[in-house]
Amino acid sequence: MSHTLGARQVQKQKTRQALLDAALGLLEEQSLSSLGLREVTRAVGVAPTAFYRHFHSTADLGVALVEEALGSLHPMIAGTVSASGDSGERIDRAVSLIARHVREHPAHIRFIARERNGGVQKVRAAIAEQMARFTAEVRTELAGQPESVGWSDDDLLMLAGLYVDQMLMTAGAFLEATPGEVDQVAREATRRMRLISIGRRHWLD
Amino acid sequence: MSHTLGARQVQKQKTRQALLDAALGLLEEQSLSSLGLREVTRAVGVAPTAFYRHFHSTADLGVALVEEALGSLHPMIAGTVSASGDSGERIDRAVSLIARHVREHPAHIRFIARERNGGVQKVRAAIAEQMARFTAEVRTELAGQPESVGWSDDDLLMLAGLYVDQMLMTAGAFLEATPGEVDQVAREATRRMRLISIGRRHWLD
DNA sequence: CAAGTCAGTGAACAACTGTTACCACAAGCG
DNA sequence: CGCTTGTGGTAACAGTTGTTCACTGACTTG
Numbered sequence: 001m002s003h004t005l006g007a008r009q010v011q012k013q014k015t016r017q018a019l020l021d022a023a024l025g026l027l028e029e030q031s032l033s034s035l036g037l038r039e040v041t042r043a044v045g046v047a048p049t050a051f052y053r054h055f056h057s058t059a060d061l062g063v064a065l066v067e068e069a070l071g072s073l074h075p076m077i078a079g080t081v082s083a084s085g086d087s088g089e090r091i092d093r094a095v096s097l098i099a100r101h102v103r104e105h106p107a108h109i110r111f112i113a114r115e116r117n118g119g120v121q122k123v124r125a126a127i128a129e130q131m132a133r134f135t136a137e138v139r140t141e142l143a144g145q146p147e148s149v150g151w152s153d154d155d156l157l158m159l160a161g162l163y164v165d166q167m168l169m170t171a172g173a174f175l176e177a178t179p180g181e182v183d184q185v186a187r188e189a190t191r192r193m194r195l196i197s198i199g200r201r202h203w204l205d
Numbered sequence: 206m207s208h209t210l211g212a213r214q215v216q217k218q219k220t221r222q223a224l225l226d227a228a229l230g231l232l233e234e235q236s237l238s239s240l241g242l243r244e245v246t247r248a249v250g251v252a253p254t255a256f257y258r259h260f261h262s263t264a265d266l267g268v269a270l271v272e273e274a275l276g277s278l279h280p281m282i283a284g285t286v287s288a289s290g291d292s293g294e295r296i297d298r299a300v301s302l303i304a305r306h307v308r309e310h311p312a313h314i315r316f317i318a319r320e321r322n323g324g325v326q327k328v329r330a331a332i333a334e335q336m337a338r339f340t341a342e343v344r345t346e347l348a349g350q351p352e353s354v355g356w357s358d359d360d361l362l363m364l365a366g367l368y369v370d371q372m373l374m375t376a377g378a379f380l381e382a383t384p385g386e387v388d389q390v391a392r393e394a395t396r397r398m399r400l401i402s403i404g405r406r407h408w409l410d
Numbered sequence: 411c412a413a414g415t416c417a418g419t420g421a422a423c424a425a426c427t428g429t430t431a432c433c434a435c436a437a438g439c440g
Numbered sequence: 441c442g443c444t445t446g447t448g449g450t451a452a453c454a455g456t457t458g459t460t461c462a463c464t465g466a467c468t469t470g
Contacts, residue, residue, distance in 0.1 A: 155396065
């Protein structure tokens, strides 16, 4: 979509990415509202003023982090819901996909879980918007399944929201779990999803 | 349980409560990890050093806030689950009880929702402990209901956790909702709870 | 190749932070 | 009553913060 950009832009993007990475690292032990601009630049090794070339404020950086963290989740969510097999197999597959994603990108999902109700309004809004997008995607995915005949659009959206929220909570539980607790978290999450699926099957009774 | 304590202790408790109240107010627009000790004392109108007479740090104050905020929730949760009537009536009652509690103590539940995944480890742990206690209470409450015959203890605990998490998420949704959206949030929460209840009814099939 | 653009630098600013040591003075107690 | 206890206040400390201004020098463009 864009022709090869000059060495100038490349270097700029590299610094910008370094700022994002450093911020994500620092946010493992604090919230965005306490993240200082100087703290980030110090971790990267650039002058504090360089920050302004990329972001207006740390809140702005937070919004960029939301895009980065949730952008990579779109394919996963889609793959989770549209998997083949019966209900039980799909749930197992979904839970292990979540576990893998948390293992590979812990800082990203920690950031989302933390700032979803965090102290920075713009970041909360950005996360809510992306989550609504997820929910809508899951809804259309669910709509194509045979179990969904006779469902109203509203009810499908409700079910999708329930699934999405449950996924994020499961991811958060994986994060806090010690290595020894991971299996138990997975089993609990599986049973929760199974109960929801059972509720889905009898919703129209 | 304690005999009337002297005017000394009374004044101390009053200051302590003022610090807690001021902190809760300040935390509506930021997270605990960015809350400064001086900020709190300034809001109360006492010297910064007075803070140390009551708390070691702002993290300590956060733990105290957890007790205050979740202590008042115990009776509500119990009343929610053990209400009389059929499943649908109990759900409606629970949702409106949540709505009322959010309306009356918005700062408390905002604090809990925010710091549940917040940047302060000790506060996260305190919230997790209280939530586990809630879940256990709901479990024993559920165990006494006729719908629970044949359920294993593990499955009851799973269901209780699902309910408790759903309640907190509903409370959080009420918080972010504009006055015009409140009714829609209530309806969505009701439908979610209903689906879970349906899943419960057919769990042993 | 000259001119201009712009990412990053360095110094300075006023304001703020947590923490310390020391003091004042009212309450509690022998 | 005198003595101790302990809440709260004052003053000062070394560091930190966000933001400004003028600057350098490598890249881009005409």
